[in-house]
Amino acid sequence: MNIVVLKRKNGCTGLVTLCHHRLIALVLGMFVVLPGVMLYSGYRLGMSHMKAHPDDLSIAVESELDSQRLKLAEVTRKAEENLNALALRLGTLQAHVIRLDALGQRLTTMAKLDKGEFDFDNPPAQGGPVEPDAGTAITVPDFVESLNDLSVQIEDRSKQLTVLETMLMSRNLQAEVMPTGRPVNRGWLSSFFGIRTDPFTGLRVHHSGVDFAGKLGSDVVSVAAGVVNFSGKRSGYGNMVEINHGNGYMTRYGHNLENLVKVGDTVKKGQTIAKMGTSGRSTGPHVHFEVIVNGHAVNPRKFINGADDDPT
8 A cells, every 4th residue: 555645845746655664664653652752751851850859759758658647546546435435335334233233132132042042243154055157256336236235234124123122122121010929039828818807806807918928037029120119117017118110000018127128219120128027017927918000909919920811
């Protein structure tokens, strides 16, 4: 293939014919050699510039390092904030667990569980066979979610155990203030409640309590917790102690040799409140025991025997 090129020289027009080989050489020169020469020239020019201005490279490198340092510092800051938040949450959970352990110990004691039957000092016993699937590692989002769920569960359990403690305390308090048992540790029942023959007059009269005979000076004990209403001498009773147990219940202990409590004292169930005597209208050492319910004397034997029926 030939290419004809019109050429003007010295005011004359001529023809130049390019053959196939010259055409290839021309194309290579325009699209290969020329760009290569330009790239090389640019490279040489850049190197010459860097040699002439060596600080520009250092500035560029330093600028990039500063940018990376800032990014690393930001990532580190966020990681520390997240770690501090987790540590704070962990501390809160640990405080809740300590409180639950203490509450659990109190409930175990209040419920009178055998030692070791429900042990809060050791982790709960767990176990099981190894499953074929080894499981998967927990991710950070799953861990945070599990931590939040655990926090909610602990708070709920704490409220439930607190309510249970209140119920047990109320039940125990009720048991403490309800008159039950004998007013003496040693002695025997010498006279019953109701109509009997008066030992001084021989007449048929109503006896408002029961009598427990025993050794002079032996202990007289309170059959329930309460507050002392009266402690002193009363006609017919001799030295007497009267205790208010609340909810309309009172008890009286008469003919004492000596009273050991005074008005306003708080007494516990089973506490010694007097010494058995024969003061007042008495034929020998004994304690006259009465139970008053809403102002009326009732048969104490129902309380002595621990009967559950209505004492009124």
